[in-house]
Amino acid sequence: MNRSVHRRTRTLQLAVGGTAVLLALSACSSGDDSNDASSSAAPSASDAAASPADDLKGTVTVFAAASLKETFTELGKQFEAAHPGTKVTFNFGGSDSLAASITSGAPADVFAAASPKTMKIVTDAEDASGEPETFVRNQLEIAVVPGNPKKIDALKDLTGPGLKVALCAKEVPCGAAAQKALDAGGLKLTPVSYEQDVKSALTKVELKEVDASLVYKTDVKAAGGKVEGVEFPESAKVVNDYPIVLLKDAPNADAAKAFIALVESPGGAEVLSAAGFLNP
Structure with missing residues (x-):
């Protein structure tokens, strides 16, 4: 009788122990699934690298004072390298003639003038989007x-x-x-x-x-x-301020904003300073 009771007690202990092991394994399995879900929900390296800037495409047309030719050409190359699928084209010349072309309807995204007076031609015609910002000076x-x-x-x-x-x-x-x-x-x-x-x-x-x-x-x-x-x-x-602005009817406004941001960035300032321009 005692032996039978002992056998039943031993069987019950094994059953309880087995159930505990199964529950523990189930819990571990559930924890692993939770980690996998977190991993799949987290952005990948490529997703993290993606940004609105990476979606920039097409041509950015920049009208710029002739004195900006060397520096803006260099910045244009940097911009294209940073944003594959974009191309920066320039129209360099006298700021007054560039302003006249813009107010006459010439398609352009950005205007960088060699003086506030010539920039005012564009702003007075309401062809600028926002307020021009001085980015360099020249002597x-x-x-x-x-x-x-x-x-x-x-x-x-x-x-x-x-x-x-x-x-x-x-x-x-x-x-x-x-x-x-x-x-x-x-x-x-x-x-x-x-x-x-x-x-x-x-x-x-x-x-x-x-x-x-x-x-x-x-x-x-x-x-x-x-x-x-x-x-x-x-x-x-007679030091001249150089203002830059996004144009109101810019055909490629997003890319134009990114180009202006490059010009005004520390990297842009470095290129301009190396050419002899003065800080604004």
């Missing part, structure tokens, strides 16, 4: 033929007899700044030519068609050894 310098054979050391030297000087047209930002600098020095100068943008004024010196021209420091630096630069104190009174 004038006298560009002379390598070796400076005419010994030009100051702004007043440009008024010397027989000296051939090219200036930007007065309606162009570099031309307006040049006139202000001359006025500040109480000087009068009749150039042999007025050029429609700063690069054209610089080219006159590079080709030795003139002895000197008033251009931006950045243009002298970009020209390398083709010209030499002569600083003059009056230029500090």
Whole structure:
């Protein structure tokens, strides 16, 4: 009798123990399933890398002052590399003529001008989306033929007899700044030519068609050894602000905003500063 009772007790213990093991295994299995669900719900590396910026496609058309040619071309390459499927095209020229083209309906996404005055042409026509932001500044310098054979050391030297000087047209930002600098020095100068943008004024010196021209420091630096630069104190009174803005009817607004963000980013500032532009 005692043996029978002992056998039944042993059987019951085994059954209870087996049930506990099964429950424990079930709990472990349930825990594993929960972890798997969490893993599948978590974003993968590729999902995490995906962002609205990665969806940017198409062409971004940028109208920019001629003095921005080198830096914006470099930033355009960086933008295309960062956003495969995009292409940045540029129209470089005098800010006044670019503004006139925009207000006449030329399709563009971004406008970067060499002065607030020329930007105002676009904002007054209500062709800008939002407020323009100044992203860099620029200062004038006298560009002379390598070796400076005419010994030009100051702004007043440009008024010397027989000296051939090219200036930007007065309606162009570099031309307006040049006139202000001359006025500040109480000087009068009749150039042999007025050029429609700063690069054209610089080219006159590079080709030795003139002895000197008033251009931006950045243009002298970009020209390398083709010209030499002569600083003059009056230029500090006519430093130009460069504003940039998204255009109201931008065909590719999302990509345009991303390009502006690059220009205004620390990386963009580094490229611009290396070219000689001043911080805003």
